[in-house]
Amino acid sequence: MQAPSHDSYDVVIVGGAIYGSAVAWFLVSNPDFQGRILVVERDPTYAFASTSHTNSCIRQQFSEPINVQISQFGAEYVKNFRSFMGNDPEVPALRLHSFGYLYLADNEGFAAVLRENQRIQASLGAGTKHMTADEIAAAYPFYNLDGIIAGNHNLTDEGYFDGNSLFDWWKRKAKQKGVEFLTNEVIAMNRNAAETEVESVILASGEVVSCGTVVNCAGPRAALTARMAGIEIPVEPRKRFTFVFEAAQPLDRDLPLTIDPSGVHMRTDGKYYMAGCPPDDDGPVDYTDFVEDHAIWEDKVWPILATRVPQFEAIKLRQSWVGHYAYNTLDQNTILGRHPQTQNFVFCNGFSGHGLQQSPAIGRGLAELITHGEYRTLDLSPFGYERVLENRPFVEKAVI
Incomplete structure (x- = not known):
């Protein structure tokens, strides 16, 4: 396991697969974000990550308008990948079949x-x-x-694309911009006495890392990560x-x-x-x-x-x-955004098979939320954790 370079980060992301890399890339690319980012990934081979087993498909055939719009941006992003990555000649042009x-x-x-x-x-x-x-x-x-x-x-704009290249280049370019990807594992979190924020995360190698914001990008292990902050999610x-x-x-x-x-x-x-x-x-x-x-x-x-x-x-x-x-057992849609009580704990969980195709819009949206305190492009608030507390499913009729 690797030790972190610092003992304090503005954002600690738990999980470095497609969503950890997406949030890291969009954050570090946001001109208004000036913080230090740590991505903690337990398995840098990603051998068992959902990202590695994806079928890399994208569709606009959803019943809820926000899901349609998320995928429309995803298609635009894939087709113009190099442009969105700053016209970097290193970055490949992707094709949407x-x-x-x-x-x-x-x-x-x-x-x-x-x-x-x-x-x-x-x-x-x-x-x-x-x-x-x-x-x-x-x-x-x-x-x-x-x-x-x-x-x-x-x-x-509906079919197949090379999702592994999307993931690989987000991770690669985020590293070039200064994001630290750490081979380690978050095993616990310390909250303040009022339980209104996560003050630090504890790594398997023993280090205690202070954090301004912690983002749960732990994929199928999301419930384990949330539990470290005293939070339950139906994933x-x-x-x-x-x-x-x-x-x-x-x-x-x-x-x-x-x-x-x-x-x-x-x-x-x-x-x-x-x-x-x-x-x-x-x-x-x-x-x-x-x-x-x-x-x-x-x-x-x-x-x-x-x-x-x-x-x-x-x-x-x-x-x-x-x-x-x-798999989000409540409604098979993502749980997204800040916890209403533990305000610096951010969800990015429960995509139930929609994750890779939704990653451009979700990565961009969470970067906006963390940087500006609000969503500025697509309003992703319907996916908030409040509906879990209220047992109020976000009903999407087109789930595969």
């Missing part, structure tokens, strides 16, 4: 939800189209649409399975990220295809449990792929892995 998401409805109730979602998305400038089964068949004749009555699809690790496969008869066009009514999703992945799903028993797991269940592929995923796309009857599994969602 816009094959779109395709939600399939097999009942009138969900079809009505899709129609309403499309109306909201279109009012915000998204390119979502509500389609009949015949229209889907005309655009993508490889589907078997038995039982499907409608769908929503968007080919504009737990849940397994998600990903499979990369090759088709003996490849499709003649891109496969949209298709959300089947069964819960299985599939998409183009270069010359291969990618599929994923939650387990049937979708409960909390141990923080270290990344054991695969090969029966899920054989008994659930492959049969659904072959049914929905008959050309996928002859496929070969090339790769598979298990990742963890930082």
Whole structure:
């Protein structure tokens, strides 16, 4: 473990994966922020971080306007990554592969939800189209649409991008600007007597580090970090399975990220295809449990792929892995911003699978909040911790 260079920092960020790096980058890039930043990461290989297991997808197909706007900024950021990074010639140009998401409805109730979602998305400038089964068949004749009555699809700024490059360059450039990334672990926090602020964090190596603000970017371990400050949040690790496969008869066009009514999703992945799903028993797991269940592929995923796309009857599994969602059991949306009592404790937790695509807008927003005391671009206050205290879910109907 490494020792910190100083005994006091203006901002201490717990967790250095996509969100720790995003908050650090946007903070250090804000001309009004003049502080010292420490990012504490327990595993610098990121081998088991949710960031390392992401499918790197982005969509505007949400039911809540703020989620649509967050992803719209995310798409703009990805497409203009080098520009947003100060036109640094070192920074790569990223591409957003816009094959779109395709939600399939097999009942009138969900079809009505899709129609309403499309109306909201279109009012915000998204390119979502509500389609009949015949229209889907005309655009993508490889589907078997038995039982499907409608769908929503968007080919504009919706699909796949290289999320690992986004993460890598935020971290790399934040370091160049003076952010200290420390291989260590925060194991405890000291609060003042009134419990209105975290005064310091204690590292596994024994050092006590004073902090002006502490930001919880601990991913699936967020509840453990919050507990150090005497705070409870409804975030737990849940397994998600990903499979990369090759088709003996490849499709003649891109496969949209298709959300089947069964819960299985599939998409183009270069010359291969990618599929994923939650387990049937979708409960909390141990923080270290990344054991695969090969029966899920054989008994659930492959049969659904072959049914929905008959050309996928002859496929070969090339790769598979298990990742963890930082799952917010209250409403599957992020918990964001300052704790109402412990004011210098900032949440960045519980993204429930939306994290990577939302990271540009959330990183920017938290940098504004920490620097200026308010959100100045998008109003992210609906995601505040107050709703957890009030048991008041932020209802998003388009959760995968």
